[in-house]
Amino acid sequence: DSGVTQTPKHLITATGQRVTLRCSPRSGDLSVYWYQQSLDQGLQFLIQYYNGEERAKGNILERFSAQQFPDLHSELNLSSLELGDSALYFCASSVTSGRTNEQFFGPGTRLTVL
């Protein structure tokens, strides 16, 4: 158990809909990262938040947005869903200090868009 929690575990929805994925980082970690994993693209970085502020953006679509709340939990919002958005979405957290960047991953949310 990494200490990172994600809900829900599975999500099935239809094209055009909007969903929210939730993540709680490990106790003491200030950084939260979101990744998307699909069969053809592997693990792709989407976005990072540090102590409530956006720090880095990766290949995140404009239809996707995220935020980190004062209690440090984070939500990833996916809207106008398309079939191609079906994937595993992972949240990771880290302390973000020093030379290392050890990120601990949650169990993921499997999103299926029908």
Add this chain to the structure above:
Amino acid sequence: TQLLEQSPQFLSIQEGENLTVYCNSSSVFSSLQWYRQEPGEGPVLLVTVVTGGEVKKLKRLTFQFGDARKDSSLHITAAQPGDTGLYLCAGSYSNDYKLSFGAGTTVTVRA
């Protein structure tokens, strides 16, 4: 775009055999991590290496970071069925905390 290249993509061996997975990049990383992932689950951190030439051992797993900090390898001695999984290498830059992942190596250890 994958900055890290892993090889081989697939590896199937018999229990008791040894195996090596490679991770190569054209960029210098400040640190590199190895993860193992099982189907439907999140990646689990195995080790972090930061110093060129560094070697770390975790039971039957040996991790090496190249002198130039552009490549790494994972060696498993006397593999067991429990070692089956997707092995991922991931690197980060010193001023950039996101991780860039390799495509992974799927390892299958047959009993």
